[in-house]
Amino acid sequence: MRTRVLTVFLLLGATAAPLAADARSDAKKQVEFGITVAQRGLWREAIYRWERAAQIDPKYAEAYNDLAIAYEHEGDLEKARVAYEKALELEPNNALIKQNYELFKEINDRTTRKDTPDDPGNQNP
Amino acid sequence: MTLATRILSSVAAILFIAGCTNYYEIPIETPIKPKLDVSAFQRVLVAGFIAGGTDDVDGNLETTRLLRSQLRTKSDLRVIDTDVLPLMEVATETPGTPEVKVEPAKAAPASDGAEGREGREAREGKEGKEGKDTKADPKSEPKGEGPQAATPEKPAAIKDAKDLEPYEHLFADVEYWKKIGEEYQNPLIVTGTVMFTPHQRSGIVQREEEVYDSFGRRRVVPVRTYMERKGYILQPKFIFIDGRTGTVMHSENFREEVLYNANQSTPALSSYFELMDRLIPSFLSTLSSQKIKGTRVLLQ
Numbered sequence: 001m002r003t004r005v006l007t008v009f010l011l012l013g014a015t016a017a018p019l020a021a022d023a024r025s026d027a028k029k030q031v032e033f034g035i036t037v038a039q040r041g042l043w044r045e046a047i048y049r050w051e052r053a054a055q056i057d058p059k060y061a062e063a064y065n066d067l068a069i070a071y072e073h074e075g076d077l078e079k080a081r082v083a084y085e086k087a088l089e090l091e092p093n094n095a096l097i098k099q100n101y102e103l104f105k106e107i108n109d110r111t112t113r114k115d116t117p118d119d120p121g122n123q124n125p
Numbered sequence: 126m127t128l129a130t131r132i133l134s135s136v137a138a139i140l141f142i143a144g145c146t147n148y149y150e151i152p153i154e155t156p157i158k159p160k161l162d163v164s165a166f167q168r169v170l171v172a173g174f175i176a177g178g179t180d181d182v183d184g185n186l187e188t189t190r191l192l193r194s195q196l197r198t199k200s201d202l203r204v205i206d207t208d209v210l211p212l213m214e215v216a217t218e219t220p221g222t223p224e225v226k227v228e229p230a231k232a233a234p235a236s237d238g239a240e241g242r243e244g245r246e247a248r249e250g251k252e253g254k255e256g257k258d259t260k261a262d263p264k265s266e267p268k269g270e271g272p273q274a275a276t277p278e279k280p281a282a283i284k285d286a287k288d289l290e291p292y293e294h295l296f297a298d299v300e301y302w303k304k305i306g307e308e309y310q311n312p313l314i315v316t317g318t319v320m321f322t323p324h325q326r327s328g329i330v331q332r333e334e335e336v337y338d339s340f341g342r343r344r345v346v347p348v349r350t351y352m353e354r355k356g357y358i359l360q361p362k363f364i365f366i367d368g369r370t371g372t373v374m375h376s377e378n379f380r381e382e383v384l385y386n387a388n389q390s391t392p393a394l395s396s397y398f399e400l401m402d403r404l405i406p407s408f409l410s411t412l413s414s415q416k417i418k419g420t421r422v423l424l425q
Binding site: 028032035038061062065066069072073074075077094096097099103104107111 | 148149151153155156157158160406407410417419421422423425
């Protein structure tokens with residue numbers, strides 16, 4: 001019995017690794033294509049590709065990083081923030097993601113800056 | 126570990142790093158939506174500011190001019206060209222300000238050209254405030270040459286942000302702003318306060334120093350040294366008023382400072398523009414959509 005259980009686990013382990021590798025490989029293809037189209041200015045298509053990549057391999061930090069950049073370019077700062085944070089959660093020591101995030105934060109902080117409490121009011125007409 | 130194994134593992138490590146750092150720099154333009162919906166306005170009036178701080182820069186006049194020129198080129202609103210409002214004087218005349226004794230106008234050097242009325246009005250405002258202090262400040266005599274010459278200095282009493290408080294009630298004076306709005310066909314009104322004060326600080330700072338090694342190769346190394354530094358702090362508060370109703374729509378506080386080496390002589394006006402340059406994008410992004418250019422790194 002013990003041998004059978006062990007065999008099942010070994011088989012599962014042996015098949016899971018290539019599956020994960022396949023997922024990463026598929027996701028990488030999407031990311032690669034996304035980069036190509038983004039470089040040509042087709043950001044919507046790039047977003048679609050990178051979203052697919054993140055779906056295929058939810059642990060692919062680079063896909064989230066690229067997605068965040070695309071959201072930033074589209075002016076969707078909230079989505080960009082979430083994507084950057086996800087990328088950093090997956091790869092907290094990636095200096096390039098950190099650098100992108102810092103630059104993003106500079107812009108984001110500027111737009112979401114709260115006024116001081118003594119301000120008379122902030123109402124739109 | 127044999128030599129061959131070592132070489133192989135080093136090559137593998139290099140290939141691994143190269144594989145991991147597949148990156149592409151890409152320029153992006155981030156569109157920033159305006160903080161304020163100004164679609165109801167076709168025109169903007171930069172009315173003027175209650176200014177204080179150093180005597181070397183007329184915060185009211187310079188800020189008004191700069192914002193008008195920025196709005197003219199970087200917003201869709203039509204900028205109303207008019208004299209700067211004597212807000213200090215208006216504030217002292219309206220209830221809510223401590224009693225002010227207005228001295229008769231001193232004989233001032235005749236100003237000419239475009240600055241004539243602006244200078245006169247601002248000067249009147251200044252003298253009103255001086256009256257409050259009962260003593261005429263000898264320092265506040267109009268200066269001679271330069272771009273500030275035609276305009277008077279700010280009242281000696283306004284030296285820090287606290288001194289501005291007695292005048293700030295003016296921005297909540299709905300009737301006054303409604304009247305101004307009617308006069309200029311209901312524009313968006315930009316006003317507020319500007320404090321531009323000298324500042325000095327000393328302490329350990331890190332700077333970069335060039336060094337050459339024995340082979341003559343140049344290197345830049347960080348060096349920590351004690352330095353006396355002086356500069357300026359700019360604290361503007363921009364208030365946006367609906368010219369149709371006279372009510373405040375939005376207000377924003379900023380604070381920027383610059384410090385230079387103590388033996389470096391930087392004119393106050395150039396420091397003022399340096400600091401304003403930093404916050405102008407934020408000011409503009411309140412009224413109109415802006416695109417911020419930058420570079421990011423796409424990763425594979």
